[in-house]
Amino acid sequence: MWRDEAPGERRAALVEGGHLLEIHIQRDVQWVLGECGNGRIDRKTPSGAYIIADSGSELLLRSKISDPEGSRVAFEVMREAISEPGRTKPPEIMLRNNLPDPLPQKDALWNNRLSLPGHKSLAASIASGFDVALAGQSIVGDVTVSFQRTKAGLVFDVDGIGNAFAINSVAATEIARLLRLFQIGAMVMVDFVSMEAKTQRTQIAEIFDAASTLDQRPFERTAINGYGMMQVVRARPRPSILDHLFGTRIAALSDETQAYWLLRAVAQSSGFGPRTVTARPVVAHLLQSGQWAQWRAEAIRLSGADMVVVADEKTSGYGQVHVAQS
Template structure:
């Protein structure tokens, strides 16, 4: 049985595909970023030999990867063809194409998110999917004596397989689990899997075929190499959106980004109960983000949902991603 869990909060929308009670896909859309298919208006800021950088009306910079005849400063209407992607140490701007009919109504985030959730399935219910982030935050999945650890790099996501006992048995477990994680966190671009090395080419082929079989449930097409004699296999998928890992960690490797901490604190405010003022304690950079003008609308949403005022306190010693305290009034 397949259900769709929807878990929207100020600034961040989540959905999950749930099969037999287990989360198998997580999808996230964040309102601070341009969404795939979203339409907007901006001006050409700087032309390049193969396209142009465009500044949207909200001040963000986007990349057009096709030649354009208009001069610098010209107004254009665009559609997002790839969302912004944060990798360790760097941000890739959203990519856009020119709209053929600039006078058509602009497509916004609400409509795109509703359509995205509807495409996942019909049985939609409001429910938390927070448990689905546990393995992502740990950076490791442990199945008995088999350990599958992973880390983001600029080149892609790297998996390291380890365990106790027979290499073939370890790799068979890992192949299925890696396929599950790639679907769960919607990983695109390149994934490099370092299996425990095996001399037998026939066994390496069996492991690769086990990965293929476990990937059948994932509707996204992919290409892969064979497993070489050193145990390495490369998997490549399209990457129109950032993965859940990209969204959680941003330009960091194994620590939640300031944006993620801010979104999660606003979610905690919105879902809190009681009548007293909500005091949000966060690291200084996160506190600054929460109090910024850009985040004012989401702060307002959180306050309305909580039915109480909210204050933000910066604390360098704040543990985790901070916390929300409800005053006893």
């Protein structure tokens, strides 16, 4: 089992036969699927209410409630917060009359998630998967599968050299693989190379179905129309890997991701001197915030050295960690 737990962020990867099949991430700063808590009704809507948890975070209830605003409620998280280009959807909850005792903790929820059927062999690094995510495309021979997040969902575009059916056959299998790899949910739109023959379009859809059988998450899809378009829909109880990496941006690492990666670098660094973390001002502010104090302290504990955060607008990449000589 390959599990990489760093301050505030847990990672796991499912690998079989040397092939990376799934990536899983849990970020403990946010509410996790199945987590329970208490809060108060902040404001009611025609179809539900917004709840302010005791921690101060906002959650969404999508069912009518008779209790007045200001009432105390107990809840369970049914869908985690989802970041999309330009916006972040708050976690969705259901109300509970009684909370479990003891309350489910993030450690236990993470372990339960990885013990689901099909998670028998977790191993290896996820760096190659991140490279594909950051590039926004996967190349298989002469076939290129490009993808981009939108508010409406994830969009795939297929391109290649040669016969349209051959190109689409490769792309259908690769798209099914990427959906599983990045744990993509909600709406997915695929723009295959157009094919006039309906029988060929049906065959490509069947190839996609066959390649999706190992992904245990159920889905629905449309037929491929004459323009090459197909839609796929899955449940979306958690953020995808792309949502985690990019947040409200389209193809650039979010401030949160940069902060997590810098804390990971501090925790995994070696040497005896203080760690100087250089980051863009907004990332530096996040690292120094009260909300991140627990993870900052954990990074210091794991590295065995103090940590200093420096804001630098000109810093490159997602920042850097320097170990002083002492």
